[in-house]
Amino acid sequence: MGTPCRSTCKLNSTAVCVGCFRHMAEIANWNRLSLKRRHVARIMAQKRRLARPYAQQPLDQLEPITSHWYRQFKRS
Known part of the structure; x- marks a missing residue:
């Protein structure tokens, strides 16, 4: 299962990519992630998108995804 990345990587205040x-x-x-966990992640992403679409994001408060973010959330 491929990544759902859209190459518009910016994080909102809850560390969710818009x-x-x-x-x-x-x-x-x-x-x-296992295929099952990826499937769950896609479902959760869809729910987040429906709850707060891109147009409703506070665009002035977004941060680009950097290596700092990866290090902070990467599991060993």
Whole structure:
């Protein structure tokens, strides 16, 4: 199962990407997730997208995803 990344990677204040609506923990650990966990992550992302679409995001408060974010959320 491929990544749902849309290459518009910016995080809102809850560490959710406003491009794919995955939480940073899901993004940082995507390659380690089982197919079942990836499926669950996609469902959760869809729910987040429906709850707060891109147009309703506070665009002035977004942060780009950097290596700092990956290190913070990456599981060993």
